[in-house]
Amino acid sequence: MIYDIRHVTSYSYESPVSFARCSLRLEPRTGDGQQLVSHSVDIRPKPADRTARRDFFGTLTESILIETAHRNLRIDSRSRVSVSRQAPGRAAPSPSWESVRDVAFEATSLGPASPIGYVFASPLVPVQRPVTAYAALSFPPGAGILAGAVDLMHRIRTEFKYDPKATVISTPLTEVFEKRHGVCQDFAHVMIAGLRGLGLPAAYISGYLRTVPPPGKPRLQGADATHAWVSLWCGAETGWVGFDPTNDILVENDHIELAVGRDFSDVSPVDGIIVGSRKQKLSVAVDVLLVE
Structure with missing residues (x-):
């Protein structure tokens, strides 16, 4: 099975945010019957700095720094993934x-x-x-x-x-x-x-x-x-x-x-800190489309 996945995270703030530092865990894994084909993340406003590392569990964690004042933050992740795995039967024998x-x-x-x-x-x-x-x-x-x-x-x-x-x-x-x-x-x-x-x-x-x-x-x-x-x-x-x-x-x-x-x-997909806002609204939209 091949899937195209789009995961859009949007924040809107009551007052301008002058600084934001976020951690993103949005790249699907490779392994356990799954293969990452492609992946990209578009961020608006554009970060001043982006760095990536693998955490202990093997998850790609991207750190972003936004220094442009903004009232809206949009993180648009797009991936293509191939999946081929077979679970054991519900009544399959197994060790104690x-x-x-x-x-x-x-x-x-x-x-x-x-x-x-x-x-x-x-x-x-x-x-x-x-x-x-x-x-x-x-x-x-x-x-x-x-x-x-x-x-x-x-x-x-x-x-x-x-x-x-x-x-x-x-x-x-x-x-x-x-x-x-x-x-x-x-x-x-x-x-x-x-x-x-x-x-x-x-x-x-x-x-x-x-x-x-x-x-x-x-x-x-x-x-x-x-x-x-x-x-x-x-x-x-x-x-x-x-x-x-x-x-x-x-x-x-x-x-x-x-x-x-x-x-x-x-494993939180998006977390971090912001400076300058009293209230915020979060919306998340996900599409999982079967390609093949």
Whole structure:
């Protein structure tokens, strides 16, 4: 599958902004059945300085500096990506979750692909007893790790309500878990917290999801959105497997990976600081178009 992706982030400010420094994580990844074909980012007003580096997780992070006074900032990212991956079956055999846990803790590598970096709590995903107990119901003794993760994903999909008005980025995990309301970011954080509470390595993936309009309805321009899901290390032989608790599906060719980290704080597409504005308005428009 080949996709053209356009991701436009627009800020409008109540008063002129005299200075802005932003970090952009907008280049889709290469790897895990995915190949970046092309990528460009147009920024208005034009930055005085642009530098790029790879972070620990391999994500291209571009730092921009804007010194021109402005009341509008527009970041227009365009990418072409080829995706070809196959998920294991939901009922596929897999090693016991206890054996995967033990092997993960014995890992000797500290690199970004090593499971050990995704076992412990992170800034937005604390390990909490109620969440661990909730996840444990899907992982009885000796259960295969794939079967357990599929069951946990399914329970989150059916027992939590998708509600864009229920949370914001800063809503604590405890509140999300108690209310059982949230969005894809929240569902991914809950699943990761439960898995890590059991000692299982789980990463946060940000990216895009191809959406198909209902029969007879036109596809609306800019109606797609960024998405989030979970990548679970299922042992040395199986490797990392993607789980989408928002939709109760394993990750295949409709998901396009943008960045990987421990939680959302590692992968925010755009963040930074500004000087000179009282209020601001943010709008994001995403298009994921199937080319081939």
